[in-house]
Amino acid sequence: MATERFLLPDVGEGLTEADILQWHVAPGDTVEVNQIIVEIETAKAAVELPAPFAGVVGALLVSVGQTVPVGAPIIEIETVSLDALPSDSAPALLVGYGPRDTSLHRRRRVAPAPVLTVVPAGPAPVLAKPPVRKLAKALGVDLVDVAGSGPGGVVTRLDVEAAATSSGVSAPSGAPSAVEERVPVRGLVRHMAAAMSLSVSTIPHVTVLLTIDMSATMELRERVNARPEFADARTSPLSFVARAALLALRRHPLLNSVWCDDPQEIVLRPAVNLGIAAATERGLIVPNIKDAAQLSLLELSTALRALAATARAGRSTPADLRDGTFTISNIGVFGVDAGTPIITPGESAILAFGAVRRQPWVITASDGSEAIEPRWVTQLSLSFDHRHIDGQAGSRFLADIGATLTDPALALL
Amino acid sequence: MIQLLDADGVRRDHPDYPLSISDGELRELYRDLVLVRRIDTEATALQRQGELGLWASLAGQEGAQIGAGRALRSQDYVFPTYREHGVAWCRDIDPVHILELFRGVSLAGGWDPSAHNMNLYTLVIGSQTLHSVGFAMGVVRDGMVGSGDTAADTAVLACFGDGATSQGDTNEAFVWAAASNLPVVFFCQNNQWAISEPVEKQSRVPLYQRAAGFGFPGVRVDGNDVLACLAVTRRALDDARSGQGPTLIEAYTYRMEAHTTSDDPTRYRNADEVARWAARDPIDRLRKHLDSRGLLDARFLDSVGEQSEQLAVRLRAATRAMPEPDPLSAFDHVYAEQTAELAQQRGQMREFLDSLEEVG
Known part of the structure; x- marks a missing residue:
């Protein structure tokens, strides 16, 4: 078993983002290679994306209505067959990720900064479902600091509540509904x-x-x-x-x-x-x-x-x-x-x-x-x-x- | 329009294009059609998964390409567009090489043209028609036309689309081919759409009729009928090899998918039109014909299905395993022999690369 992440590709030469229209799978579903898993809408067209891996859906990392930058992980799939993967563990070069994405540039000039130290990897993206993220925001909890107890390290509602209590972050005394909600205008x-x-x-x-x-x-x-x-x-x-x-x-x-x-x-x-x-x-x-x-x-x-x-x-x-x-x-x-x-x-x-x-x-x-x-x-x-x-x-x-x-x-x- | 197999898979004869074909050959044509479509669907999926930068689908044009491709003799030479996956298949080019191109990791252009007698994919619309004419001039000077030696006499197949017929290059190629009576077969797949421009906005006459004005024969063939495409192309190639000059073939077909994966055809054509053409599918048509002749036993179908799935799995794995190219190799394929200027540029590139350091 291995966990594979599918990064949102640039399906149309030079696109930088897409809206998630509809998921066709849910966590726990078994998917085949090339099975349609999600429909996205780019500036050019609505496009269906096929699964690149066979396995079981671990988590959907983005939700319907969300605008996602090209290159961001959108789904985790627990793969069942190692045969389908390249033999080396390094992530394969992905080409369809647009002109602006710089994370694939694995080199930098030496001359301006000869004393080069290891560039720390950024914090790993946290897995949490959208309602849990909303709760974390309402309680003032940074999800990066929370150890997930759910399957595959997914941060659950209980994890967030526990973190809020232990870190002394006082939950707002009023109900969460007192928090003003701001809905981004899109699509x-x-x-x-x-x-x-x-x-x-x-x-x-x-x-x-x-x-x-x-x-x-x-x-x-x-x-x-x-x-x-x-x-x-x-x-x-x-x-x-x-x-x-x-x-x-x-x-x-x-x-x-x-x-x-x-x-x-x-x-x-x-x-x-x-x-x-x-x-x-x-x-x-x-x-x-x-x-x-x-x-x-x-x-x-x-x-x-x-x-x-x-x-x-x-x-x-x-x-x-x-x-x-x-x-x-x-x-x-x-x-x-x-x-x-x-x-x-x-x-x-x-x-x-x-x-x-x-x-x-x-x-x-x-x-x-x-x-x-x-x-x-x-x-x-x-x-x-x-x-x-x-x-x-x-x-x-x-x-x-x-x-x-x-x-x-x-x-x- | 020449047709040897109607939309219901019923065989028709045509006095000018007799075709005797064995049951085994019919089955192999079917296998070709299914496999190239499988290449196409897998490549489209790989593009949607971020593994390819772009893909140009051949869906709907399999019959035209396999018919033309299987009409070639080994010594013939092909000049393709960027959509000739079916012709490339007939030239024994591993589709992995085509995927290397669309992944952007092949700085050599895909394959060795002289090993397969097929030039590299050409993205500039219509320019390969001039290359084919130039190549055909060389064939004539080498005495490889009309010698009567069937193993040596050579024809050149120039592939292009309806959009290319509006290009100056293509019309110049017609002029030169006619004036010099060159052994070129101009194989135009009229798939009705030059990206978003319909063919009826580009020509007041059917495309094949244009040949008459240049002084060589033109013929329209049902491009979704693999047998007609085979027979018509075979005859045109025979004429070319025997010194009777060029032919324009208009294979009347349809691009079922988008122009490329970056295109959204629903913005310019309606679903009714696509549905009408879906009813003329080249693979369905041959399948019906094979079925009517009792040639579709389970063992054959299983073997085609299995081969097709294995091909897809191989393409997928090979695509993911493709190494990044050495940037310096870009300089190796510009000319047969390195020039001083290129060598200097190569040196500058090397210095630049040496000034970088891996950080990830």
């Missing part, structure tokens, strides 16, 4: 912050709201979902809102344009790449369905499901996220009714679809008599870029969507 959150700030600071937003009775669409949806071809692709109310918006965009192409500053012009897009704002574990992303206006309801419904599943699994590709032209945000799934959505940079408008609720609605019969009935009611909120879309154009577009959802037979016209 998607950083991207979201930049995109939203850019949008709000450059685009004069205006938002219009419309409340509609979409009972006819909800009835249509039941009939559609009963059809055999929709058995595996049941439509959601969002499918119909998307379809209505796509039809309206054909009549109002300005809403599918983008303002260009230099030279000042309005770029009308030939196709609608329909973005759907998706909340994922890693943060907000807006993948889009390419040329969505060409899709039938069945195709659109299928595409929406696939898009959501891909986004939730964290597998949206850069291509999925690029070149969107119009966005829908399905805020109703969170139980809210309306909002003032922020336009995705590079687009001109965003539609928020609120919760669909049973609510009282005034129905006017053909003889003019009025009654109040419970109906499926929802709110649509549209933000648009007021530089080139005025209140009339934006309002007519929203009213168009509302009309189709109120009476879906209008789609036939």
Whole structure:
């Protein structure tokens, strides 16, 4: 048995760091050579890394969400076969570790410092799981000073607590929750912050709201979902809102344009790449369905499901996220009714679809008599870029969507 | 497009490219295809593990490379790109030498070109087409073309990709090869993508049709059909050796993986396209054909599988055991004979190295 550490490689010529997206193994798992163990995200792409050693996972040295410098150890594997290793015990030369890593330079000039003493090796990195590290930080314990009692020398929670007591480091009297937590901004959150700030600071937003009775669409949806071809692709109310918006965009192409500053012009897009704002574990992303206006309801419904599943699994590709032209945000799934959505940079408008609720609605019969009935009611909120879309154009577009959802037979016209 | 084996593995005949091939030869082609793919997947994994600086995958192009490589005679000479792992395999070059290059520990360039009749990998796009033409001029002056001696007459195989057809070097090579009627076979693997540039943005005509303008024949072959690539290349090499001049072969194929491990193809091509080409996989196709002829018994498959795993284990161990090169050896391979200037530089490098001391 030997403990091998896998150092984060530079998988793309000149990268210096990567974010850990997902571990596919846990301590105690047996891994084979080339089995995918972790997914990382570099500045270039999301990449899966295969295990370089066969054996049993000893410890994961970095956690999901952590940004790790190239060359840092990320996993320990207890190897079971010595045959798989080079015969000498010296670590093999690793080449994929980027241009900035100096630890591989094993020589230094003699001349400037002729009296050269042995350079002390730095402290060995300490093995401890992230919650234990957090506890150590909260208790003011330096993990380097703690002897680990866990398997493979891993520092445990008990070790940290014992160290805190024996060294006289007084634990804060209050609960650890009194400690202010600082979360580094990285990855998607950083991207979201930049995109939203850019949008709000450059685009004069205006938002219009419309409340509609979409009972006819909800009835249509039941009939559609009963059809055999929709058995595996049941439509959601969002499918119909998307379809209505796509039809309206054909009549109002300005809403599918983008303002260009230099030279000042309005770029009308030939196709609608329909973005759907998706909340994922890693943060907000807006993948889009390419040329969505060409899709039938069945195709659109299928595409929406696939898009959501891909986004939730964290597998949206850069291509999925690029070149969107119009966005829908399905805020109703969170139980809210309306909002003032922020336009995705590079687009001109965003539609928020609120919760669909049973609510009282005034129905006017053909003889003019009025009654109040419970109906499926929802709110649509549209933000648009007021530089080139005025209140009339934006309002007519929203009213168009509302009309189709109120009476879906209008789609036939 | 010339095809002798369709996507379902059904054998077709073509009047211009008859191919008689034994069951044993078919099986050996299959073995070649599987083994070179195994080299490729292992090398990709080694790059992801930090053992190689870079890797250029040949996945999807095995049929084109093995077909062309197995059409060569021992006296023929190859000028490759940096992706010719399958052709190198046919030239008996140990893949370990290729991994040395991609690990950056081979200052001699990988292997002895004259021992294998295959020049070193060339990273500059298209420049090897000029080298091949120059080499072919030498072949002609040595009287090794059209002599009728099948063991002496020599052809030159110039490998390049669709992107290289946009390079000046390649077009100059076409001009010289045509004007001097040189024994060169220009073997273009059109894998559809010059990194992120699709071939349709580079040419208004199919690439093989360009040959007509230079004055020599051009032919498009299904690059995922190893039998068609073998037959078409064999005939072009025969023509070259017998003094009938150059041929341009466009092997129509697809790069299934990224351009190199540093590239992310999802940024410029869609999954549908990749899936369409996956259905035309060169190995699947030959497997279906062998199966339909009852040539896929368990013993054969086991032997291929075992050989492939042994190869992977050997490559992995050899890669990890590769010694660091002697920095001074960089000076040994610039010219056949050392020049005074290089000798001086070598001395300066030696002095510099002597001023350093091991600390780790």
